[in-house]
Amino acid sequence: MNSPVFYDHFERHAHGAGLKGHSTHYCPGCGHGIVHRDLADAIGELGLQDRTVLISPVGCAVFAHYYFDVGNSQAAHGRAPAVALGHKLANPDAIVISYQGDGDLASIGLAETISTAQLGLPITVIFINNAIYGMTGGQCAPTSLIGQKTTTSPAGRDRAMGSPLRVAELIAQLDGPIYVERVALFDPKQRVKARRAIQKALRLQAEGRGYAFIEVLAECPTHLKLTPELAEAWVRDQMVPVFPLGVKKDLTVEPWFHCGPPSYDVEKFLALVGAEPLEPDTEPPVPATSAIGDLSLKFAGAGGDGAQTAALLLTRAAIDAGFDATHIPSYGPESRGGTSYADVHIAAGEVLNPAAPEPDILVAFNAPSLAKFAPMVAPEGTILYDGGVITQLPALPAGCRVIAVPFTEIARGLGRPVAKNMVAIGALQGATGLLPPDRFTITLRHLLKDKPSLLPLNEAAFEAGRRAVCPPSVPT
Amino acid sequence: MSHFTTARPRPFLDPAYCKACLRCVEACAKHCITPGSTLNTITGVAPVELHLEHCTGCALCVQACPEPFGLRLDEGMSHLEGEFRLEDPTKLFGKKRVDVVDAPIEPDEQIPLPGCAPLVLKGAYASAIGAVLAGCRHVFGYPITPSTEGAELMAKLMPELGGTFVQAVSEVAAVNMMYGAGGAGVPAMTFTSSPGFSLMLEGISYMIGAEVPGVFVNFMRGGPGLGNIAPEQSDIKLACRGLGHGNTHALVLAPSTPQEMLDLTLAAFALSFRYRNPVIMLGDGFLGQMTGVVRLPPTLSRPGRPAWAVWGDRSHRHNLISSIHLAETDLEAHNEHLNRKYAAIAKRETRAELFRCDDAEVLVVACNTPARMAKGAVEVARARGLAAGLFRPITLWPFPIDALLPLLPRTRQIIVVEASPGQLEDELRLALSHADRVPPPITHVRRGGGVLPQQTEILAQIAATQEAFA
Numbered sequence: 001m002n003s004p005v006f007y008d009h010f011e012r013h014a015h016g017a018g019l020k021g022h023s024t025h026y027c028p029g030c031g032h033g034i035v036h037r038d039l040a041d042a043i044g045e046l047g048l049q050d051r052t053v054l055i056s057p058v059g060c061a062v063f064a065h066y067y068f069d070v071g072n073s074q075a076a077h078g079r080a081p082a083v084a085l086g087h088k089l090a091n092p093d094a095i096v097i098s099y100q101g102d103g104d105l106a107s108i109g110l111a112e113t114i115s116t117a118q119l120g121l122p123i124t125v126i127f128i129n130n131a132i133y134g135m136t137g138g139q140c141a142p143t144s145l146i147g148q149k150t151t152t153s154p155a156g157r158d159r160a161m162g163s164p165l166r167v168a169e170l171i172a173q174l175d176g177p178i179y180v181e182r183v184a185l186f187d188p189k190q191r192v193k194a195r196r197a198i199q200k201a202l203r204l205q206a207e208g209r210g211y212a213f214i215e216v217l218a219e220c221p222t223h224l225k226l227t228p229e230l231a232e233a234w235v236r237d238q239m240v241p242v243f244p245l246g247v248k249k250d251l252t253v254e255p256w257f258h259c260g261p262p263s264y265d266v267e268k269f270l271a272l273v274g275a276e277p278l279e280p281d282t283e284p285p286v287p288a289t290s291a292i293g294d295l296s297l298k299f300a301g302a303g304g305d306g307a308q309t310a311a312l313l314l315t316r317a318a319i320d321a322g323f324d325a326t327h328i329p330s331y332g333p334e335s336r337g338g339t340s341y342a343d344v345h346i347a348a349g350e351v352l353n354p355a356a357p358e359p360d361i362l363v364a365f366n367a368p369s370l371a372k373f374a375p376m377v378a379p380e381g382t383i384l385y386d387g388g389v390i391t392q393l394p395a396l397p398a399g400c401r402v403i404a405v406p407f408t409e410i411a412r413g414l415g416r417p418v419a420k421n422m423v424a425i426g427a428l429q430g431a432t433g434l435l436p437p438d439r440f441t442i443t444l445r446h447l448l449k450d451k452p453s454l455l456p457l458n459e460a461a462f463e464a465g466r467r468a469v470c471p472p473s474v475p476t
Numbered sequence: 477m478s479h480f481t482t483a484r485p486r487p488f489l490d491p492a493y494c495k496a497c498l499r500c501v502e503a504c505a506k507h508c509i510t511p512g513s514t515l516n517t518i519t520g521v522a523p524v525e526l527h528l529e530h531c532t533g534c535a536l537c538v539q540a541c542p543e544p545f546g547l548r549l550d551e552g553m554s555h556l557e558g559e560f561r562l563e564d565p566t567k568l569f570g571k572k573r574v575d576v577v578d579a580p581i582e583p584d585e586q587i588p589l590p591g592c593a594p595l596v597l598k599g600a601y602a603s604a605i606g607a608v609l610a611g612c613r614h615v616f617g618y619p620i621t622p623s624t625e626g627a628e629l630m631a632k633l634m635p636e637l638g639g640t641f642v643q644a645v646s647e648v649a650a651v652n653m654m655y656g657a658g659g660a661g662v663p664a665m666t667f668t669s670s671p672g673f674s675l676m677l678e679g680i681s682y683m684i685g686a687e688v689p690g691v692f693v694n695f696m697r698g699g700p701g702l703g704n705i706a707p708e709q710s711d712i713k714l715a716c717r718g719l720g721h722g723n724t725h726a727l728v729l730a731p732s733t734p735q736e737m738l739d740l741t742l743a744a745f746a747l748s749f750r751y752r753n754p755v756i757m758l759g760d761g762f763l764g765q766m767t768g769v770v771r772l773p774p775t776l777s778r779p780g781r782p783a784w785a786v787w788g789d790r791s792h793r794h795n796l797i798s799s800i801h802l803a804e805t806d807l808e809a810h811n812e813h814l815n816r817k818y819a820a821i822a823k824r825e826t827r828a829e830l831f832r833c834d835d836a837e838v839l840v841v842a843c844n845t846p847a848r849m850a851k852g853a854v855e856v857a858r859a860r861g862l863a864a865g866l867f868r869p870i871t872l873w874p875f876p877i878d879a880l881l882p883l884l885p886r887t888r889q890i891i892v893v894e895a896s897p898g899q900l901e902d903e904l905r906l907a908l909s910h911a912d913r914v915p916p917p918i919t920h921v922r923r924g925g926g927v928l929p930q931q932t933e934i935l936a937q938i939a940a941t942q943e944a945f946a
């Protein structure tokens with residue numbers, strides 16, 4: 001009962017000078033002090049002092065860390081539940097308490113309050129409802145009563161200012177919490193119930209069972225402008241009819257919460273990111289040609305044409321072959337709307353500009369893409385398009401090399417129209433001899449090593465595309 | 477005296493700690509407590525008076541007392557059989573049952589990685605992997621284009637690695653989860669983009685004030701307002717000059733390749749913990765989406781536990797994470813402490829890449845993706861015999877002015893290239909001004925709205941300048 005959970009000396013209260021070293025900053029008769037005692041006793045009685053992390057709010061309890069000899073964190077206005085969650089997830093063994101007033105919890109922090117409650121991770125929220133803003137000087141709170149005069153409802157709160165928010169009921173109807181109770185402090189019986197509720201809420205957390213929420217109807221004699229005794233009567237006679245006391249929710253839940261411990265296992269990490277350890281003396285690949293200074297390509301088509309996949313395959317194959325290469329997709333609503341294009345750069349040295357506003361090579365899968373990007377192709381560039389799909393050619397820049405290959409038709413001939421992007425890549429290789437001929441096969445085998453059944457079709461599509469540009473007699 | 481034979485302890489009051497609220501008076505059914513009649517000279521109020529003849533030791537009065545050192549139960553006195561003396565409670569009850577020891581600093585551990593084939597990764601993924609390599613196992617975020625890929629990869633990786641990914645109710649909640657996890661001493665991060673970053677600024681100010689580490693990866697997109705989702709660099713001002721209210725600064729890192737997305741994210745965590753301060757990674761929309769070659773570093777970190785953490789165990793029990801300093805002189809001292817930290821960061825942590833700067837007469841200043849366009853332009857300009865160079869700040873705050881100053885005597889023109897209406901140029905001019913240097917003429921290539929400055933326009937600007945010299 002004489003809780004060791006309070007500091008022997010309140011060093012943080014005005015540096016512990018004089019009386020402040022042993023008395024609180026709360027006004028005489030304030031409900032906060034009583035709840036502090038209840039909480040400190042509960043922490044002590046359950047043997048949780050070393051594990052406790054108390055999050056203090058903005059409001060009169062902002063200085064809770066002056067008093068509680070536990071791990072302390074002070075949160076921004078309304079954010080204490082989010083801070084509490086961060087602590088709980090960092091150390092699931094910690095007993096994390098979010099201690100908040102009505103402005104903090106039920107006004108500015110409502111989103112954090114409700115979402116954390118619905119998440120239902122085992123933390124304990126202590127909600128001090130005194131129907132008024134204390135720290136800022138007696139303004140209207142979300143829980144102020146209809147007719148209650150405050151500095152911001154000088155004529156009394158009316159309907160147009162909103163009705164008092166019954167938070168315990170609100171929280172209780174969410175699926176996340178397992179225990180919700182509203183208690184009060186206005187007489188010895190209520191105070192005993194309050195102590196029990198707070199202790200139970202902490203115990204449920206310590207046992208890993210779940211989220212508990214205790215709303216305490218507390219007295220703010222100062223801003224009610226009442227003596228503590230009359231403030232107790234006010235809570236009993238005015239608040240309780242609006243905020244009925246009692247258990248709002250009490251589920252029996254088996255302990256379920258666990259997370260971690262964090263893993264720093266090298267094998268696991270490498271497998272997750274798809275990194276493959278090299279044999280000790282593997283030499284990095286050297287680009288077969290330095291002829292590629294900085295080549296830019298654009299792949300463009302409709303959503304299902306596979307332009308991105310083709311572009312990524314090329315990027316990957318180029319990197320495997322020792323080049324530097326980059327890929328930038330179109331992204332966002334645009335990519336959802338139908339057109340999809342990708343910029344690829346390949347360079348023997350370093351890719352400088354990764355965008356391709358004036359591509360050296362354009363690969364177009366449909367007519368709108370060709371119409372849109374053909375005019376931008378660099379002088380003496382190459383345009384490769386699906387000749388089976390695009391029948392009407394737009395005006396093409398002079399001096400360009402223009403190659404039509406029926407990507408879709410060839411793919412359909414192989415029984416898989418979706419393989420048209422592989423046909424296109426084959427045709428690109430056939431037309432430009434961009435990378436050494438076996439590079440694509442090597443990269444493809446590597447990428448499909450977990451789905452070998454897809455390999456023959458993709459290889460066949462690549463080969464068919466390549467041959468469509470170069471007859472088999474001409475070596476590439 | 478018969479009542480004192482019971483073993484139940486009785487209430488005890490040091491009158492100096494009674495605020496005379498009288499809540500205990502009505503609490504006692506035995507009417508043992510009465511309002512005081514004599515003013516206490518120290519407190520100026522009249523403490524209640526105890527008459528314990530009929531006291532049952534029920535403790536209801538103690539439960540009514542809001543003051544921790546007000547009414548207490550006289551556990552230590554029960555053997556005294558009726559004797560009762562007022563004494564300082566700290567002397568009376570002696571030392572705590574539990575004594576806190578000083579928290580040890582558990583150092584980070586570096587676990588070697590084997591040499592691996594290079595990965596081909598999107599910038600956002602590279603950043604996420606950099607964070608994992610730094611030991612980050614706590615990721616909090618809210619979906620926003622173009623940053624979601626980072627969060628999505630973390631949502632997949634974290635559960636596999638015993639970590640947590642939480643999709644918060646908002647960016648406001650996400651940054652405060654970082655405040656909590658960071659305050660517990662674990663590496664925590666988020667991926668976001670400009671409008672989300674705006675929402676996080678409140679929390680960043682608190683993190684800086686309370687000295688909580690954490691890494692923010694912001695893929696900047698077009699603004700103001702909803703703007704668009706295309707790449708811009710228009711949060712430079714926010715990150716360098718506007719991290720919430722008050723005296724705030726954080727290291728601002730500006731990568732320009734997927735490789736740097738990994739390397740700088742990895743470095744960001746170490747810097748964040750070294751200085752107990754958030755670190756901001758500013759990428760542009762392109763960098764998050766761009767796929768390129770990425771090589772893994774030689775080690776993976778297992779983070780230790782800093783002595784200051786509010787972890788939730790005995791050795792860290794005396795710690796406090798807080799940004800409130802009520803007394804004016806306390807807050808001033810705290811800000812002076814922060815200023816010393818900012819100065820140390822400025823002295824030790826600035827970074828820049830200098831590309832062909834040695835004999836450059838025209839200095840192009842650019843960061844992020846536009847720096848790549850600028851590098852391309854410098855290459856072509858050099859091939860044409862123009863003496864151009866690229867100065868790429870990697871730390872935007874603090875601006876790497878010490879690397880720039882030695883270049884100035886030869887520089888006849890600076891061209892600032894950026895996808896923003898001059899925010900990088902403002903940083904440059906401010907840094908020059910603080911260094912008391914009158915710079916050579918400064919022109920610029922600025923694009924916005926998601927249009928990036930292109931190599932051709934940068935080149936044209938370089939060429940035009942050179943013509944003007946001739």
Ligand code: SF4
Pocket residue numbers: 025026027029030031032060130134135219220221222223
């Ligand atoms: S203002 Fe009200 S709530 Fe705040 S300390 Fe005083 S009595 Fe308590």
Ligand code: SF4
Pocket residue numbers: 486487503504505506507508509530531532533534535536537538
């Ligand atoms: S312990 Fe009970 S009987 Fe004794 S003074 Fe307190 S309330 Fe009265």
Ligand code: SF4
Pocket residue numbers: 029489493494495496497498499500501523524540541542543546547
């Ligand atoms: S409840 Fe405590 S502070 Fe209030 S009058 Fe009684 S002893 Fe004094």
